[in-house]
Amino acid sequence: MPTNFNDSPHRRLNILTGEWILVSPHRTKRPWQGKTEKSTVTDLPAYDPSCYLCPTNGRMGGGINPDYQKPFSFINDFSALLPDVKEESYENGLLYAESESGICKVVCFSPDHSKTLPLMNVSDIVDVISLWQKEYMELGSKEGINHVQIFENKGSIMGCSNPHPHGQIWAQNKIPQEVHKKIGNLKAHWEKHGRSILEDYIEQELKLDERILLENEHFVALIPYWAVWPYETMILPKRKIANIALLTEDEKQAYAEILKQLTVKYDNIFNTSFPYSAGIHQAPTDGQEHPEWHFHMSFYPPLLRSATVKKFMVGYEMFANPQRDITAEQAAETMKSLSDLHYSLLD
Template sequence: MNINTVPHRRYNILTGEWVLVSPHRTKRPWQGKQEKRPQLDRTKYDEHCYLCPNNVRASGVKNPNYESTYSFINDFSALLSDTKKAEYNDGLLRAKSEKGICKVICFSSDHSLTLPLMDVMAIEKVIDLWQKEYLGLGAIEDINHVQIFENKGGMMGCSNPHPHGQIWAQSSIPREAEKKTRQQKSYWDKTGGSLLQDYLLQELDKKERIVVENKDFLALVPFWAIWPYEVMIIPKKHYQNIGQLSTDEKKNFAKIIKEITTRYDNLFLTSFPYSSGIHQAPTDGSEHEEWHFHMSFYPPLLRSATVKKFMVGYEMFADPQRDITAEYAAQALRDASNVHFSLDRLTVTEIVNADEIKVSETLTDETVNSTITKQ
C-alpha cells in the first residue's frame, strides 16, 4: 500500500484509536474562510495587560516586578482547591465534585515575546518552573494529575497575548492521560519496555517523520498525527516526568522547543498558533514505570497563515481525519529555516515586496521592526 496516495487509517499506539488519512484531498481547491494574517506585536510592556510586571490583574492583585518567569493561581480557575467531596446520582444522571488547582505560568516579563523569539536560557527557566510546579502540585494530597499546557494565538482561544501557559492539577485523571496510561501499561506488561522508546527507535531507523533531533530529544510528526503539522517531542531516555531531567537535558529540551516553534513560524511567515501540552505520569502515588513523558503541539494551520483546519463534521461524529500525510508535514518542517523570519533580513524583504511596500535595499533594524509590525 502506498500510504502517500491511498486513503487509509493509521493506528495511534498511545490512545488505541484510529485516524483516517486522505492524501488525495490535498488537491481540492479552498474556498472556505481565510483569517487575517496576525501581526507580530513588538510592545515589550503593555500597561493594560493583566500579566505584565507591576500591573494590577482583574482580581485586584498586583503582579510583582518579575524579570523572567512568574506563576500564580488563576484568578478565574476552572478548578478550586476548597471544593468539598460530593456526588449527585439520580438514575442515569450522575455527577461528582472535582477538586483542583489552576495556575498561570508567565514565560517572560517581555510582553512581545513568544517561545521561538526567546533565547534558550530563558526557555530553560520556563522548564525549571514547569518542573517545580509539576513536583510541587503533584505532591499535594488529592492531586493525582498535573497538566501543563499552552494555547498560543487568538485562533486557539488565547485571551491574552502575553507569553504564558497554564497548569491544571486535579484529583481525577483526565481521559487522554487515562488512555495513554492504559496503552503504555499494556505494552510494558507484555515487553518490559517503554512503548515510546521502542517507537522512537523505529522512527530513528526510518527517518521519514523526524523534524529535528539532538543528543537528548527527538522531535517528529507522529505516524498517527491528527492536526496538519502536529509534532511530538520525546526524550531519548525513558523518563516518567520532566522532574527527572538533568541540567544538560533541560538545555537540550529548551533548544528543541525553540527550534520547533521557530520552524512553525517560518512555515507560513506568521506567529504560528497551536495548543501544546506535556503528558507525563499521573501523581496518584503509583510508580508508573510504564510512562514515557512527551510534549505535543497541535497547530490548526493547514495551507497558509490564513487557512486553518479544526476538528469538524466527520471528525466530530466519526473519527479524526487529515489530508496531508505525516511524512509530508515532517518534510515541510525540515525544509523551514531555523532562523526566525522576523530576524532574517532576506525574508523581511520578501514580505515587504509581497505587500508592495517600498523600502531601501539595505534594511535597518528600525525598518525591519516597523515592517514586521505592519505585517
C-alpha cells in the same frame, strides 16, 4: 508503507490512545472557498501597560504582578478548578456526576510582552522548564492532587485571550480522560515487553528517518505517524523518564534547545506567529509507581493551507473519527526544509 498511501485514503493507529485516524491525502487538491482567519499580530511592544500579565500591572482579579524578571506563576484569577470543593456524587438512573477539585495556575514565560518561545533565548526557555518542574513537584505533592497538566494555548485562533507569552497548569483530583486512554496502552506494552512503548517507537522512527524533524543528544522532535492536526508534532526524551522533574541539567538544556528550534520552524511555515495548543503528558501524581510512563510534549496547531486557513474538526471528525488531508510524511518534508533561523531575522 505502500506507495499508494501517499495519495489515497487509509487509516493509521495511534498507539498511545488506541484510536484510529483517517488520512485522505488526495483532498489537498480541493479548492478552498471557506472561512479565513485574521493573521496573527506579531509587532508587539516589550511592555504593554494594558496587559494584565506584564510586570507591575494590575490583573483582572485585582492582584498586582511583581516586577518579575524570570518566568512567573500565580493562581489563575478565573480558575476552572477550585481547591476546597466538598466531595459529593450524584446518581439518578442514567444520570451521573461527581465533584472535582484542583488548582489552576498561570505561567508567564517572560517579562517581555513580545517574546514568544521561538524568540526567546535558550537560557530563558531553560528557566521556563525549571518553573514547570517546580510546579509539577509542588502541586503534585499536595494532598488530593493526582494529575498535573502543563499546557499552552498560543494565538487567538486557539482561544488565547492575551498575547503575552504564557501557559497554564491545571492540577486536579481525578486523572483526565486523555491520560486514562494512554495509561492502558502504556501499561500493556510495558508488561509485555519491559520497555516503554515510546522507547520502541523512537527507536523505529530514528531508523526510518521519515518523520524526524530535529534531534540532539537527549531529545527528538517528530511528526507522529498517527498525527491528526496538519503539522502536529511531538517532543520526546530519548531516555525513558516518567516526568519532567527527572530531567538532568544537560537534558533540560537539550529540551530548551529543541523547543526553540521546533517553534522557530512553526513560525517559518507561513511566516507568522504560529498558533497551537501544546501540552505535556507525564506520569500521574497519585502516589503510585508508573514505570510504564515516558513523558512527552505534543503540539496541536490548526493552520493547514496558509496563515489564515485552518483545519476544522467538524462533521466526520465529531461524529466518526479524526481525519487529516496531508500525510505525516508530507508535513515532515515541509518542516524539515525550513530554515532554523526565525523568519523575522532573515533578509
